[in-house]
Amino acid sequence: MLDKNGKLFGKISIIDILIVLAIVFAGLFVVNKMGLFQPQTIVGNGGDKLRITFYQEEVNSFTANKVGVGDSATETLQNNNFGSVVDVEVGPSVSWGVDKDGKQVKSTKEGWSSIYISMETNGKLGPNGITIGGSKYYIGQYIRLRVGDSIFYGRISGAEKL
Known part of the structure; x- marks a missing residue:
């Protein structure tokens, strides 16, 4: 899978994959902070x-x-x-x-x-x-x-x- 230059299948380096994963996780973190993944309660349900x-x-x-x-x-x-x-x-x-x-x-x-x-x-x-x-x-x-x-x-x- 990895060649002698550290590339996966001869085309993508491990560093490239880590950078893409870091960007995806940063995006998910921002979306989560905006509250889009938080469960919403119905207004009439309590409180x-x-x-x-x-x-x-x-x-x-x-x-x-x-x-x-x-x-x-x-x-x-x-x-x-x-x-x-x-x-x-x-x-x-x-x-x-x-x-x-x-x-x-x-x-x-x-x-x-x-x-x-x-x-x-x-x-x-x-x-x-x-x-x-x-x-x-x-x-x-x-x-x-x-x-x-x-x-x-x-x-x-x-x-x-x-």
Whole structure:
């Protein structure tokens, strides 16, 4: 099988095979870390009833105004169901900048809004984060949230057990 040059069947070296295997295992590791091989639990199957609050400082007003109570919410990376929207608060946008004295100042932008979205779902709330659908989330974590036919990029601002 191996010739005097260390090639398998005279064409492929052992080093080539090891490199290909390393690339395959690295790819599988990345896919596993993304959660694609983790078993997903059905939202209605257990856990406690939780209220998760999501916040985005700046979003186009037309996007914020499309969200309504009862809309379905899904986190896009893990494709976990965050339940349905129970409350929406749209306010003025929050933009941070520097004034002429070099101090941070808060301002708003016309045509932009901030939004709080509260959702109810099943999961576990513990000292080490929130578990929904087999995935861990944390207060302050940035996520992409699909609500109805809109998408948001903001933080989980709160979680409470109902």
